[in-house]
Amino acid sequence: MQQVNRIEVESLVKRYGDLLAVDGVSFVAEPGAIFGLLGPNGAGKSTTIGCISGLVEPSSGAVRVLGHDVRSAPRLAREKLGIVPQELAIYEDLSAAENLEYWGAAWGLSGAPLRARTGEVLAAIGLGDRAKEPTKRFSGGMKRRLNFGCGIVHRPKVLLLDEPTVGVDPQSRVKLLDLVRAEAAAGTCVLYTTHYMEEAESLCSRLAILDHGKILAAGTLDELRASLGERDLVDFLGRFDVERARGALAGLTGVELVAASEAELALACAEGTKRLPQLLAALNGAGDVREVKLRRPSLESLFIKLTGKELRE
Amino acid sequence: MNRLFVATLVKDVRERLRDPAALGLWLGIPLVIGVLMSLGMGGSSGPKPKSPLYVVDHDESPPSQFVANAFGFGPFGEFFEVSSPTEAEARAKLADDEGSALIVIPEGFGAALWRDEPTELQLVTNPAQRILPGIVEETLEIVPDLVFYAHRLVGEELRERFESFDEREPTDADYVAIGLEIGHDVERFQKFLLPPVLKLASAEAQPSSSKRSVSFGGAFFPSLLFMSLIFMASGCAEELWKEKRQGTLRRLVANPCGLAGFLGGKLVGALAVATGVGTLGLLLGWAAFDLEPTRLPLALVWAVGGAGLFWCLFALVQVLSTSERAANVIGNMILFPLLMLGGTFFPFDVMPGWMQAIGRFTPNGWLVLRFRELVDGPASTGAVLGAFALLLVLLAAAFALALQRFSARFVRS
Numbered sequence: 074m075q076q077v078n079r080i081e082v083e084s085l086v087k088r089y090g091d092l093l094a095v096d097g098v099s100f101v102a103e104p105g106a107i108f109g110l111l112g113p114n115g116a117g118k119s120t121t122i123g124c125i126s127g128l129v130e131p132s133s134g135a136v137r138v139l140g141h142d143v144r145s146a147p148r149l150a151r152e153k154l155g156i157v158p159q160e161l162a163i164y165e166d167l168s169a170a171e172n173l174e175y176w177g178a179a180w181g182l183s184g185a186p187l188r189a190r191t192g193e194v195l196a197a198i199g200l201g202d203r204a205k206e207p208t209k210r211f212s213g214g215m216k217r218r219l220n221f222g223c224g225i226v227h228r229p230k231v232l233l234l235d236e237p238t239v240g241v242d243p244q245s246r247v248k249l250l251d252l253v254r255a256e257a258a259a260g261t262c263v264l265y266t267t268h269y270m271e272e273a274e275s276l277c278s279r280l281a282i283l284d285h286g287k288i289l290a291a292g293t294l295d296e297l298r299a300s301l302g303e304r305d306l307v308d309f310l311g312r313f314d315v316e317r318a319r320g321a322l323a324g325l326t327g328v329e330l331v332a333a334s335e336a337e338l339a340l341a342c343a344e345g346t347k348r349l350p351q352l353l354a355a356l357n358g359a360g361d362v363r364e365v366k367l368r369r370p371s372l373e374s375l376f377i378k379l380t381g382k383e384l385r386e
Numbered sequence: 387m388n389r390l391f392v393a394t395l396v397k398d399v400r401e402r403l404r405d406p407a408a409l410g411l412w413l414g415i416p417l418v419i420g421v422l423m424s425l426g427m428g429g430s431s432g433p434k435p436k437s438p439l440y441v442v443d444h445d446e447s448p449p450s451q452f453v454a455n456a457f458g459f460g461p462f463g464e465f466f467e468v469s470s471p472t473e474a475e476a477r478a479k480l481a482d483d484e485g486s487a488l489i490v491i492p493e494g495f496g497a498a499l500w501r502d503e504p505t506e507l508q509l510v511t512n513p514a515q516r517i518l519p520g521i522v523e524e525t526l527e528i529v530p531d532l533v534f535y536a537h538r539l540v541g542e543e544l545r546e547r548f549e550s551f552d553e554r555e556p557t558d559a560d561y562v563a564i565g566l567e568i569g570h571d572v573e574r575f576q577k578f579l580l581p582p583v584l585k586l587a588s589a590e591a592q593p594s595s596s597k598r599s600v601s602f603g604g605a606f607f608p609s610l611l612f613m614s615l616i617f618m619a620s621g622c623a624e625e626l627w628k629e630k631r632q633g634t635l636r637r638l639v640a641n642p643c644g645l646a647g648f649l650g651g652k653l654v655g656a657l658a659v660a661t662g663v664g665t666l667g668l669l670l671g672w673a674a675f676d677l678e679p680t681r682l683p684l685a686l687v688w689a690v691g692g693a694g695l696f697w698c699l700f701a702l703v704q705v706l707s708t709s710e711r712a713a714n715v716i717g718n719m720i721l722f723p724l725l726m727l728g729g730t731f732f733p734f735d736v737m738p739g740w741m742q743a744i745g746r747f748t749p750n751g752w753l754v755l756r757f758r759e760l761v762d763g764p765a766s767t768g769a770v771l772g773a774f775a776l777l778l779v780l781l782a783a784a785f786a787l788a789l790q791r792f793s794a795r796f797v798r799s
Binding site: 126224 | 389390392393394396397400401404405632633634636637638639640641642643644797798
């Protein structure tokens with residue numbers, strides 16, 4: 074049977090008592106591409122990754138990695154699986170080289186190939202000159218890069234990255250994102266979870282937006298943007314009478330009120346810049362506008378449209 | 387071979403070697419505790435553990451009762467707990483390393499003493515002890531001298547008295563009268579010329595089978611060695627929570643080899659460290675206590691196996707605990723009472739009888755006693771094989787339990 078370097082998730086459900094952490098999630102991540110799971114903290118991203126890696130036992134549904142079911146054939150499914158957990162997973166008493174050697178050996182490398190690959194990864198993550206130093210002396214960014222290196226040292230065909238850039242300095246973040254792109258370019262199937270919009274936009278060829286355990290939208294970046302209708306998102310900040318604002322805006326064609334509160338109104342409309350005077354005039358009797366923000370169609374505006382709220386940190 | 391097992395074994399040994407302070411502590415703490423305990427035992431004003439001393443009095447005359455009771459009072463009372471079992475019971479207990487010595491007072495001892503006739507006290511000592519039997523022996527050596535000087539003072543008086551009894555045994559009233567006469571005459575006699583006629587015959591007990599004698603230090607040595615190994619096992623098992631804290635288990639769970647390889651690697655890593663500690667300890671024991679070299683390899687295997695059993699038990703405590711702090715507290719709550727009761731903090735020889743009775747059923751007590759047999763005999767092939775088989779079964783059971791809990795809950799919580 075030909076091995077397919079992909080992740081297939083079908084109707085995945087994970088319950089913790091009354092809490093439904095993952096609610097019928099389905100997607101396919103293809104080889105040579107980065108599939109993004111975008112959502113706020115607590116959306117179910119890490120639980121989904123956990124179900125794929127074997128850390129979490131799914132309540133129902135199916136997960137296949139490299140064509141093998143993770144529950145009925147876990148050994149085959151994990152043979153070429155790499156994982157970079159959200160929290161650091163390195164031995165602080167060992168050096169960077171020893172960490173890489175351990176994780177490489179644990180996935181079957183040995184001897185000269187292991188040493189060669191260790192050197193290769195050390196160079197890639199920019200720790201070649203600190204290879205023999207105990208990692209407890211490393212900065213947070215260096216540890217994050219090593220954490221990434223430990224996940225790819227055995228040349229996985231499928232790579233799970235669970236928010237690998239959390240708490241990382243900008244320089245290390247750029248380096249890490251380059252490494253992720255390089256893995257995908259080498260043919261690896263990459264599943265990338267994040268709550269950073271800009272990361273998802275710059276990295277992922279396909280995306281699923283997740284909130285409260287459910288996929289709200291999925292597709293390529295262009296497909297998702299198109300679902301927003303190429304409309305701008307206009308935010309009005311101030312004090313508003315929501316019902317009067319809703320009534321005032323109802324008469325305007327092509328304007329959709331996507332979120333409303335006494336302090337903020339979010340509208341979606343085409344050519345927002347040109348229509349701004351018209352919108353301000355309409356809201357004149359519905360409250361005081363103190364600040365206006367205009368955003369081009371983006372994942373963030375899509376997220377707000379889908380959930381009615383900003384992406385939480 | 388499971389590659390995760392090998393990788394974990396290599397990594398753990400590497401980490402241990404990188405931390406010589408921990409290795410030093412595992413060896414050093416028992417040594418310090420041993421020294422402090424010895425000092426504490428010698429200088430403490432509190433109650434001290436007593437060793438059984440058996441006296442079998444076949445005569446039951448006042449002189450024999452004086453000898454029998456002498457070791458239960460005064461300074462001797464601080465060391466000995468005198469009891470009077472049957473001679474056969476006493477010899478059996480000594481053969482099983484219970485007690486310091488047996489004094490056998492023959493029938494007619496008192497009469498012979500009064501008549502200045504030859505008689506013999508029999509002293510049987512426990513070959514596994516030196517100090518306490520030595521005290522008994524030295525003390526009994528004084529008895530012939532006492533009798534000798536008594537006869538020099540009041541001997542003629544005594545002989546006349548005893549001749550007047552003809553064939554009958556002296557009564558208590560006779561002894562009282564003799565005592566009064568001695569009081570009157572004691573100042574008149576100043577002669578100290580004749581050699582003593584009372585001899586003390588001293589012999590070591592014959593154990594149930596061939597058994598080398600070991601010194602007191604030699605008897606304490608197994609306790610110190612097992613204390614080191616148990617500390618080592620506890621320290622290595624605590625690494626499980628360190629792994630969890632470092633987040634490495636979240637990556638390990640995705641390894642195709644499964645978690646048995648990982649936990650097995652950690653166990654064998656601990657066994658490798660135990661082999662190093664045990665070898666060093668046995669070499670020290672061989673140099674200091676003249677241990678039989680041919681017995682050491684098997685004793686080392688036993689000690690390392692025992693360390694493995696304790697690693698599994700402590701690993702089980704770790705994975706059953708809901709936090710690292712709880713694991714450490716519970717681990718210590720189990721560790722120290724076990725050390726105290728199981729002949730590891732003190733040698734069994736100086737423990738009270740009730741404590742010995744409990745301690746023999748603790749895992750470390752069992753390990754220490756079997757280790758002593760392996761080092762110092764008697765140990766039949768059948769008994770050795772049985773002990774090793776039981777150790778293997780216990781080790782496998784403890785490992786299986788630890789692995790089940792580790793895989794099902796610990797790594798996923």
